[in-house]
Amino acid sequence: MILTVSTLTRSISLELDVLTSIKDLKAVVCFDFGCEDPDKLALYYQEKELCFGTLEDNGIVKNTSLFLVDKSLKTDLKKHQDFIRKLQRNGKELSLLRHHDPLLAEALMKSDVYAVKAILESRLLKQEEIKTEEQQLLKLAKENPFDLELQCKIEEQIRSENLRHNLYTAMEHIPESFSSVSMLYIKLEINGCVVKAFVDSGAQMSILSQECATRCSLMRLLDTRYQGVALGVGSAPIAGRIHAAHVKIGRAFLICSFLVLLEQSVDFILGLDMLKRHNCCIDLKSNHLRIGKCNAHFFSIIIITSNFQGPRGRVWPSSLSMSFLGITFSKKARAGPLLTMKTRYRR
Incomplete structure (x- = not known):
């Protein structure tokens, strides 16, 4: 070696x-x-x-x-x-x-001056090596412009340079794109019980965890005829459906329906079905969820990352990679583009 x-x-x-x-x-x-x-x-x-x-x-x-x-x-x-x-x-x-x-x-x-020196100088040395290699390739290309292998190397070199330029442009003009984005959470009440909800316009239907449904005294309204399995990036058993429940968001009182999942890390997902039903507007400029003339303020990143905990001390994610991107409700196991739900409907 x-x-x-x-x-x-x-x-x-x-x-x-x-x-x-x-x-x-x-x-x-x-x-x-x-x-x-x-x-x-x-x-x-x-x-x-x-x-x-x-x-x-x-x-x-x-x-x-x-x-x-x-x-x-x-x-x-x-x-x-x-x-x-x-x-x-x-x-x-x-x-x-x-x-x-x-x-x-x-x-x-750690104030390790030698480590800082080594990191900075090694990167500088690497840049010098890249420049030297570029100059050598250009020199060889002038001597033999019809060498196919050499032209492929130059093409790859140009591609790498374009990538670096694109990266530096993004770092200069849109540096926020390299940081994680906090998700949208609001505070609402279900049957007088305070719940921290995740607003997800990418979810086709609103979802409630079984644990949250129990806390809000909604299990008595659970229709178990809608049991099934939610399939997608992950999977979770569906306990049933609650057809109508009173939800208070800010000063607005709404009637919402949602599925109840047995294994769900987030208590409540306010999906696209209820957002469209109640003409909700996600206003990112003012950081509010607007429902008519009522506003619900989204939680700040500080609350989400430090004090945002669910039941039993479970930490709520600030950047959530949802297992369930959407739901296609079907009585048959028909594949949808993002997520399907196998249901078992009993008469």
């Missing part, structure tokens, strides 16, 4: 076995680079420091490259220390960095 060890100014190639220990590797690198103490060397693979074990233990089993940092050199650390202090004082930027680049954010939080 060929291992390339690089700094910003120099690189060497070593032929090693995968069972070579990190300690022995540091000794070889120390000799080749003319360093004094191998313990002062830090080797980084995929921006993570190699400390113990063998190359194989650290996931290095084929030809690759490592980045070297000499901790005995005190030069050129001031700019990295200033960079760390600047970001640590800026909580907003550090929060964004923690989301987009957790590895660098972790090094910043």
